[in-house]
Amino acid sequence: MAFGITEEQQLMINIAREFAANEVRPRAKQVDITDERPLDLFARAAELGLRGILIPEEWGGLGAGLLTQAMISETLAQEGYIGASLVNNLMATPILKVGTQKQKEKYLQRLASGEISMGFGFTEASAGSDAANIETTAVKDGDTWVLNGTKIFISMINADAFLVSAKTNETAPGGISSFIVEKDFPGFSIGGHYKKIGMHGSDTADLYLKNCRVPAENMMGVENKGLHVVLSALDIGRMNIASAALGLAEGAYERAVAYARQRVQFGKPIAHFQVIQHYAADMLKDIELVKAMIYRTASRYDAGESISRESAICKLAATEMACRVTDRAVQICGGYGLTEDGGIERYFRDARVLPIVEGTNEIQKMIIARTIFPKK
Ligand SMILES: Cc1cc2nc3c(=O)[nH]c(=O)nc-3n(C[C@H](O)[C@H](O)[C@H](O)COP(=O)(O)OP(=O)(O)OC[C@H]3O[C@@H](n4cnc5c(N)ncnc54)[C@H](O)[C@@H]3O)c2cc1C
Known part of the structure; x- marks a missing residue:
């Protein structure tokens, strides 16, 4: 197997x-x-x-x-x-x-x-790539924490609960803690949905915490070490995005190749033109390379190995590849590729979101570069 x-x-x-x-x-x-x-x-x-x-x-x-x-x-x-x-x-x-x-x-x-779903709320106006620069605060009051702040760009906003980061100490190194905040907690509310280029159906909106009372037992991980909790999910998050990118590229590739076989111009299917054949060959080459990297990295994770660097490489390579391949798929399909009915442009729009979410690709390069040139 x-x-x-x-x-x-x-x-x-x-x-x-x-x-x-x-x-x-x-x-x-x-x-x-x-x-x-x-x-x-x-x-x-x-x-x-x-x-x-x-x-x-x-x-x-x-x-x-x-x-x-x-x-x-x-x-x-x-x-x-x-x-x-x-x-x-x-x-x-x-x-x-x-x-x-x-x-x-x-x-x-x-x-x-499937009884419940949970999202995560880290991003703020001041803290995108700079995830530690949050302004949301949590102050202890008896056996509850009181959270105040606004999280932006939060997916699955209609989920039942969220992992939320908040400042618990202004002076301690890190000083951030993570909390499970349920949607029914007093002081929790959400804003209107963002209209995005792609990744539709993922319910992206802002999350507001106004004197939101969270039981102390809902703190996750150690107080003031909340970023460790975030980090614990990063490898899987990157691999999820990489696998999604791979699938999107494959879906667009299959549809473009099928279209090229049946679209006739100059008296023959466009698949007969060498330029289209080379487009398809390049797309398949890109897909297969990324697929091998993802499968190998996932297998290593399952074998208990660390994949911090490899998951960043997978996320970077797969999402760049998906943007290239879905763009080429649109090109192969000509005007049809641009139409909603054609269904190809949807792949292109979905793919375009992926180099930005789950840590931008520039941040992935930083992570990879740090393993090449570690700080002394
Ligand atoms: C569809 C969608 C869903 C999302 N879902 C969630 C969610 O569920 N929960 C959540 O918490 N967040 C979520 N986010 C937020 C997402 O994680 C951030 O958008 C992402 O981390 C980038 O932050 P930013 O948008 O503020 O960009 P910025 O950090 O402002 O970056 C802007 C540009 O500057 C570059 N840049 C920034 N810093 C550096 C640096 N040091 N060196 C080089 N380049 C740099 C970036 O790579 C980027 O190109 C979502 C975003 C989107 C678009």
């Missing part, structure tokens, strides 16, 4: 393929147009076990590992970014890594079953 995946894992991938073709594909265009989160597809993904791929069986997940998750995310992203988002359950990772037993008991099983 390729990359050592088991028969059981292959079975899951096959289930995801059928789900993608029969249930996600017919809905992807509508989600793109309405920009509404398809809650029924999320529920269905959970029913199929796809919301708990990385969550261990003891917490109701599949415990199937990152390679399986990457392959399934890739498969579903071939129908558009919304496909990949059905699988990515990012908050499960920090809860597993640094959550208390009580937090695990409260959230993990419900995340795996």
Whole structure:
């Protein structure tokens, strides 16, 4: 079996393929147009076990590992970014890594079953790439923390809870802590949705905390060391984006090649022109290179190795590749490639978001460069 995946894992991938073709594909265009989160597809993904791929069986997940998750995310992203988002359950990772037993008991099983969803809220007007430069504060009051601040660009804004970063000490190094904030906590509210170029259906909006009272037991990780909690999810987050980028590139490539075979100009299919053939060859070469890197990195993670540098390389390479390949796919399809009905431009728009989210590609280069030239 390729990359050592088991028969059981292959079975899951096959289930995801059928789900993608029969249930996600017919809905992807509508989600793109309405920009509404398809809650029924999320529920269905959970029913199929796809919301708990990385969550261990003891917490109701599949415990199937990152390679399986990457392959399934890739498969579903071939129908558009919304496909990949059905699988990515990012908050499960920090809860597993640094959550208390009580937090695990409260959230993990419900995340795996799809009963709840959770997002994360780090970005602020003053803190995009500079994630530590937040202004949101948390002040202890008895057995609760009182949070005040505004988070911007938050995905899945209608989720049930968020991991939120806040300043807990102005002077301590770091001085940031992480909290699980539930949407029903007093002082929690959300703003109107952003209209974005792509990644529709992901519900991006601002999150407001006004004297929001959070029980002390909802702090995640150690006080004033909240950035460690954020860091604990970064490798998986980057790999999720890389796998989504790979799937988007494959989806656009397949559609462009199919179009080239049937579009006749100058008396023959445009696939007969060498320039189109070379476009396709380059696209396939780019896809296969990135695929090998992602599968290898995910396998290394599953084997217990550190992938901090490799996950940054995967995110950088895959998202740049997806932008190139989806752009070429539009070019191959000519005017049709620019139309909503053609369905190719949606891949191009979705792909364009990916070099910016989950740490911009410039930040990925910084991370990689630091491993080449470590600070003395
Ligand atoms: C669709 C979408 C969904 C998102 N979802 C979430 C979410 O769920 N939760 C959340 O917390 N955040 C979320 N974000 C925010 C996202 O993480 C930030 O947009 C991203 O980290 C970049 O921050 P910024 O937009 O403020 O850009 P900036 O940090 O202002 O960067 C602007 C430009 O400057 C470059 N730059 C910045 N610093 C450096 C440097 N030191 N060296 C070189 N170049 C640099 C950047 O790479 C970029 O090109 C989302 C964003 C989008 C667009």
